[in-house]
């Protein structure tokens with residue numbers, strides 16, 4: 176018996192084979208919308224993790240991004256998650272390769288003779304097939320990476336199964352190749368002469384395997400990147416049906432039909448409000464592409480709006496099935512300016528945005544289904560496996576709870592929940608599902624996705640205020656005093672803001688001016704014109720909500736109930 180292939184070599188081969196596997200999955204996803212099994216698998220593993228661990232992971236990521244100022248928290252975090260999913264599978268491949276070589280070596284040693292050349296190949300193929308079956312189940316039951324028409328297609332099944340089968344077979348074949356040739360082996364050539372078998376140098380062999388897998392990886396990933404950058408060839412609809420004649424939309428929906436954002440065709444309702452924001456204050460209405468994005472899916476579920484239909488069922492007399500056309504044309508649309516924030520947003524963080532939301536009141540929709548007496552909650556499920564419950568009593572009390580289909584007069588962006596999401600005032604985003612695919616009236620309370628993972632079951636928004644700018648560039652003089660405008664936002668969900676105060680160093684808290692907000696549900700822009708003093712200063716802000724309750728000044732982290740504490744900034748200010 177010859178020297179056995181080493182386990183480390185197996186690990187290396189496992190890694191080398193997994194790289195092109197990932198690249199091919201990527202290519203299939205970009206080219207045909209086939210499932211990206213690595214992402215779906217990662218999602219499933221992550222959902223199964225204890226909530227604390229998951230939160231720790233997300234928090235560490237957020238901390239690193241914020242501390243080192245790497246970029247927009249939501250975007251960098253999503254990228255990091257995707258990278259983690261790839262690394263996760265790669266590490267899996269490395270381990271599987273090592274274990275596979277170990278198993279074969281053990282069998283070989285026990286039998287005290289070489290294995291038949293085909294044995295490791297069959298074993299590898301079997302392992303690959305088994306993994307393939309598991310992956311097919313994962314993709315079909317929990318996948319979000321495939322396009323809608325590919326999600327449960329036979330092609331997807333063959334693709335996922337086939338790639339893992341090929342992976343296992345290749346691993347087995349390489350093991351056989353590495354272990355089959357012995358120094359001193361001979362063979363009889365066609366002329367009947369005994370010749371030595373060419374000793375394949377293992378290193379040379381590995382280099383060849385490395386070259387082949389690298390080439391396949393580069394070609395696969397490169398092609399995939401090329402194809403995925405060309406947008407819009409998706410066969411699914413991500414638009415809204417036009418509003419039919421005779422259903423005028425209050426607030427000017429014409430814009431929607433003409434593919435023009437509402438805000439491009441209309442002035443904001445508080446356009447003439449005072450005071451003007453201090454220069455450097457964030458935009459009052461967040462541009463849609465800049466709206467923060469937070470969700471559990473590595474690639475947002477792609478739902479075909481043309482075939483999407485939502486049934487409100489469960490404990491109801493007459494289930495109601497809604498298409499997008501129904502929602503847009505059969506009901507009076509509501510428009511609301513809404514600030515939404517993420518419970519994971521740290522003080523002065525970027526996970527908060529304001530948009531103009533359009534949809535249909537959930538009260539109206541529920542009125543027509545006839546909730547049975549035992550029905551107490553509405554369970555909402557999403558295409559990515561996310562879920563939450565809303566108390567029916569709450570919907571009964573608040574007509575502004577809204578099934579939303581448009582932002583700024585346009586269809587919801589895919590990443591923000593197309594085709595529909597729900598708006599529930601005064602609670603953080605974690606209570607408000609996007610990509611809604613199911614609504615069921617149920618009798619019993621159920622913990623939602625993040626509640627089950629240890630976050631606040633109510634998730635009522637904390638009152639918060641933030642300094643956006645100390646605008647030395649906008650300094651001006653009045654009565655011999657130089658003033659520097661300081662500005663920012665304050666937000667307390669739908670409770671509104673009644674007061675904002677600013678403090679400089681150890682001075683008194685000074686009242687800021689409040690600008691009339693876009694609505695009772697949006698952040699309030701505030702401004703304080705500070706009598707300028709050269710030097711280093713600490714600026715702090717605090718506010719009081721619409722119920723006259725001051726914001727909590729105690730510093731508290733985001734978990735489990737959202738961050739609290741005073742925002743302060745240190746600036747060295749001088750006027751040139």
Ligand SMILES: Nc1nc2c(c(=O)[nH]1)N[C@H]1C(S)=C(S)[C@@H](COP(=O)(O)O)O[C@H]1N2
Nearest residue numbers: 467468469470471517557561604605608609
């Ligand atoms: N289906 C689904 N809905 C979801 C989530 C999700 O992961 N899946 N995340 C929630 C959280 S935590 C937040 S903060 C908001 C973010 O909405 P946005 O990405 O449109 O800003 O969506 C909520 N709705």
Ligand SMILES: [Mo]
Nearest residue numbers: 517518604605
């Ligand atoms: Mo969130």
